[in-house]
Amino acid sequence: xxxxxxxxxxxxxxxxxxxxxxxxxxxxxxxxxxxxxxxxxxxxxxxxxxxxxxxxxxxxxxxxxxxxxxxxxxxxxxxxxxxxxxxxxxxxxxxxxxxxxxxxxxxxxxxxxxxxxxxxxxxxxxxxxxxxxxxxxxxxxxxxxxxxxxxxxxxxxxxxxxxxxxxxxxxxxxxxxxxxxxxxxxxxxxxxxxxxxxxxxxxxxxxxxxxxxxxxxxxxxxxxxxxxxxxxxxxxxxxxxxxxxxxxxxxxxxxxxxxxxxxxxxx
Numbered sequence: 001x002x003x004x005x006x007x008x009x010x011x012x013x014x015x016x017x018x019x020x021x022x023x024x025x026x027x028x029x030x031x032x033x034x035x036x037x038x039x040x041x042x043x044x045x046x047x048x049x050x051x052x053x054x055x056x057x058x059x060x061x062x063x064x065x066x067x068x069x070x071x072x073x074x075x076x077x078x079x080x081x082x083x084x085x086x087x088x089x090x091x092x093x094x095x096x097x098x099x100x101x102x103x104x105x106x107x108x109x110x111x112x113x114x115x116x117x118x119x120x121x122x123x124x125x126x127x128x129x130x131x132x133x134x135x136x137x138x139x140x141x142x143x144x145x146x147x148x149x150x151x152x153x154x155x156x157x158x159x160x161x162x163x164x165x166x167x168x169x170x171x172x173x174x175x176x177x178x179x180x181x182x183x184x185x186x187x188x189x190x191x192x193x194x195x196x197x198x199x200x201x202x203x204x205x206x207x208x209x210x211x212x213x214x215x216x217x218x219x220x221x222x223x224x225x226x227x228x229x230x231x232x233x234x235x236x237x238x239x240x241x242x243x244x245x246x247x248x249x250x251x252x253x254x255x256x257x258x259x260x261x262x263x264x265x266x267x
Contacts (some may be wrong), residue, residue: 019046021080022176022207023068023099028077030067036231037063040077043226043236045176050198050208052218052239055228061211062104064228065178068209069101070094082175098175104184104211107165110154114145114164117153121168130171138167142197159190166197173206180211195221 023045030038038060045051055061066072068079070091079087086094095101109117115135122134139146142163148156153164162182169177179198183191195217202208202221212218219225219239227235235242 019048021045022047022049022082023209024078024080025064025068026078026080028064028067028079029075030063030072031075032063032072038067039231041228041231041233042077043233045207045209046224047175048202048205048207049224050202050210050222052215052222052225053209053211053228054215054218054225055213057213058230059228060231061213061228062180063231065101065103065180065209065211069099069178071101071103099178100169100174100176101178102162102165102169102180102182104180107168108153108156108161110152112153113150114153114156115149117164118145118149118167122171125171134171138170141170141200142167157190158186159194162186162194163197166194166201170201173201173204176207176209177201178209178211181213182210183212183217191217 021044025041025043028038028041029036041060041064043051043053053061053064063072067074068081070086070089070093074087077087078085081094081097081099084097086097109120112120118135118138119131122131122138126134139149144160145163145167148160153161156164166179166182177198182194182198186194198208198210199221208221210218210222219242222239224237225235225239225242226233
């Protein structure tokens with residue numbers, strides 16, 4: 001991806017190590033019934049940063065995102081967001097602290113128009129008096145949605161549905177946005193456009209936790225990376241120091257070539 005926005009977002013924030021910690025995941029474990037999915041996962045997301053959470057299918061990436069946002073309970077460990085312990089806190093309370101989650105999948109009502117999807121989301125989160133202003137902001141951020149506002153959500157392209165899902169959670173700019181597999185099933189050009197929007201969102205101060213399996217674009221956007229393998233953290237640190245570990249997480253056919261530091265660039 002040759003996006004100036006992404007270059008600006010990646011370079012416009014000081015070193016993550018000197019920024020305040022926004023999200024602190026400390027020795028977290030989680031299960032689905034008898035099946036243990038996470039084993040002592042620990043990592044940090046810093047204010048103003050973009051962190052890529054990477055790993056193969058089944059590594060636990062989506063479970064981490066759901067645990068952090070309160071959708072899956074923690075069985076052990078501690079999660080702190082903005083200095084507040086949110087372990088065991090309901091998802092709606094965590095959201096009110098400024099954490100937004102765009103989960104895997106399209107997350108739109110297919111039988112409603114784009115406009116109806118947005119109005120419903122904004123009225124629920126902001127109240128009816130703020131809907132008009134939120135719509136203007138959403139259409140400014142995602143101009144294609146303005147063009148498609150009368151179209152049914154279920155007839156949008158995959159990329160347009162991802163944009164609609166993002167617009168719904170960005171009614172109030174969050175402190176942290178978790179995005180889960182946004183590029184899944186998208187054509188490369190459309191995926192580039194979605195990631196450019198993420199870079200623009202970050203440039204305005206929102207921290208990002210980007211969960212991805214196909215990781216070329218995520219590594220371009222991020223300045224820190226967390227690698228998961230079978231529910232365990234195998235690496236946490238700067239993208240620039242990822243080095244040969246990138247070979248373990250960049251799947252064949254990702255459409256990227258690794259740079260000198262193990263990061264990815266357009267083929």
